[in-house]
Amino acid sequence: MSAATIAFRHLFGPGPTNTYPEASLALSRPLLGHLDPAFLAEMDHACEGLRRVWGTQNRRTLPLSATGSAGMEAAFVNTVHPGDVVVIGVNGLFGERMCDVAARCGADVVRVDFEWGQPVDAERLVTAHPHPRIIAAVHAETSTGVRSDIAALGAAKGDALLLVDAVTSIGGIELRADDWGIDVGYAGTQKCLGVAPGLAPFTINERAWQRRVAKPQSWYLDLGMLGGYVGEASGAKRTYHHTAPVAMVVSLAAALDRIGEEGLENVWARHQGAGDALQHGLQEMGLELFAADGYRLPELTTVKVPAGVDSARVRGYLLDRYDIEIGAGVKQFASSVWRIGLMGPNANPGSVALILAALKDAIDRA
């Protein structure tokens, strides 16, 4: 493919998003060795930046060396002992995936379903079983564009560990792992953090650490071995576990610096502003939003495909004419919902104006 024209796409789907320029530039820096002091400083810097976007003081906060879905697996594989009761809120694809992953770890899964497009309800989750070991939920459901109230879950979790998917919320909307009582959390880099996919930002607090599985079934995701890899404490001696994806870690550190310079709350406000403008504009066009009012994610908007319009045709037109990618819906909503993401650098008024104009044209002409 080396001789082919290089495509540029506006990535307005559910992720990956276009990257912050700083993140892209960092990717092309000369490679460092994974035990080079200069790289270890970058890794420490990335972990420090991750603590900020997670809203945590957890020293065990690090980028796992795989994509967000591996973060989900790491969360369960390190905390589920055989037969543990794990209550999982399911209001979309990623809650469903949690059930699959937890079951493979030997969990006794108690699945609590909610209508797609609605948030999970803390009360129903915490009363689903008298003694759950873990309660798990997705903060921002990528399949439906819905935000759930994690703080409410944390307040009501009792003795259970609270395990949270923050793949599509981190770096885009308010996320306060410590204040909300999140014990274990995982995320991805390719959404609001504005970095290419390939790492899973992960955090685990002392409470969950004390209850962890001593020897998990996964060697690669064994947090007990990963502690030495990132250096749990300042100045701790690093031990070799696996070769860190050095280019990706340096890129993540650069994006987190960028977010820090803008200010995290300003970044949240920018995502909120873009999402509000997009959702307002879509409704002005006569389109109907899918996610329940009051629980809509600003960074990922779901909208119903109008009657008589061919979803795939519109998406193809956007790609061909405007180099714009938007997402189809998921499962039973594959052809009846679109997913429009404005994440990371794309959360801005220009992207809002572009997608609204292009979508209107596509619906009219595709």
Added chain:
Amino acid sequence: MSAATIAFRHLFGPGPTNTYPEASLALSRPLLGHLDPAFLAEMDHACEGLRRVWGTQNRRTLPLSATGSAGMEAAFVNTVHPGDVVVIGVNGLFGERMCDVAARCGADVVRVDFEWGQPVDAERLVTAHPHPRIIAAVHAETSTGVRSDIAALGAAKGDALLLVDAVTSIGGIELRADDWGIDVGYAGTQKCLGVAPGLAPFTINERAWQRRVAKPQSWYLDLGMLGGYVGEASGAKRTYHHTAPVAMVVSLAAALDRIGEEGLENVWARHQGAGDALQHGLQEMGLELFAADGYRLPELTTVKVPAGVDSARVRGYLLDRYDIEIGAGVKQFASSVWRIGLMGPNANPGSVALILAALKDAIDRA
């Protein structure tokens, strides 16, 4: 770190290596969506290139979305049924790691040890158990710089599956998965392929596929689900499993193109030439090689630290004065062996001249 001076290192250790320029440039290309037709073409192209460097026609040949160590886990997690006898040749760290990973998958591990610095012996491996389900070995031991004869193992494996670690051999020395009878193989991108770490090139043939675990304990590495992700057959419909690390895949495709243009056998010859020159030069300097004569990897040379010389001090001097990274030895050889890699773009006469001159200076003055 964004304002700091950007370091350049000559990565002459056991990996990562410096990348082929084409691979670095590809990393900074604008991101594509993971389901974009343009990206799917890149993924297909990368898989085709991987078949060439693996020496295989296996249609199930793909870059797994994590580093080489996850490739090892994928190999065992998809093939080991509880209680299966797995014979593992251990002549270094990565053979040891195989034992740990296989045991976590429920294997009955039969470990066959060889002296570090020596190859594994096919005869001893195949006679270690009357009915092994799997025989596993490392082609190029990164901890010792030793090559083992995989073709001999393949010829003698009988009914067992042959599972091979090709992390440090792929793209550097002769590797013929199909001709040698490799049933399952995994590798890494950060050695002779000259790409940043972050992907695990993987291949599995029809014979191993038929015996695979239907529902492995790992969701992330479940090959049954990954088939749709890369599209097993030409024109097959893609299904979403996880978000591919798109930047890394495009970078891998670019490096494989570069290797293809040079010609794979020419690339092997280049590595052999650089390794021979390095090993000759080291011996000329009066140094003693560690790996057994006749089994030395050209891409990764192990050399004994001379008596009275401080290994860490020499490595520090090389890094500070020359921006050169070489590797320490592993475990009991941590301070008595150095590992010098000339991989990917670094397999050339200039790198040989540089490391020989710098190492001589370092031994004299550090």
